[in-house]
Amino acid sequence: MRIRWHESKVKFKPKSCNHEFYRSPSDLIWGTKECPYCNGLRPKENVNSFILEFIKWRKIHGWTQADIAYQLKMSNHTISDxxxxxxxxxxxxxxxxxxxxDFYK
Structure with missing residues (x-):
């Protein structure tokens, strides 16, 4: 199988976050080397107390982040963040x- 230049990937592991990810050569040319996992975001020391309550409520009901995202018409990524x-x-x-x-007590 022949790998074309635009289909090949280059492995990255930034020192700032230690995630491993791959980028195409065109991304290197255009300078997009940001980590796709954290994209420069760092978790906060203290998560909002209401969100902690929400997480407990979600887990008690056995719902996933995807279930909640669908019900609330949000992205999974937003719920996760x-x-x-x-x-x-x-x-x-x-x-x-x-x-x-309140609706699903």
Whole structure:
């Protein structure tokens, strides 16, 4: 099997996060070497207390992040970022989470 130049991948392991990932040569040319896993984001020391409560509620009901994302019409990535402390929930998200937590007690 012949590997074409644009299909080959180069392995990266940045010192800043130690994730391993692959990039195509064209990404190297255009300078996109950021880590796709953390993309420069670092988890916060303290996750929002409401989100911790939300995580407990989600696990008690046996729902995955994907289940919640589907119900709330959000991306899985957003739910994951909120739960890991990469992002803070805004007022709309908190009110939406509270609505579903009250609805599915």
């Amino acid at each position: 909120l739960e890991r402390g990469y992002k803070e929930p805004n007022k709309e998200q908190i009110s939406l989470f509270k609505y579903y937590m």
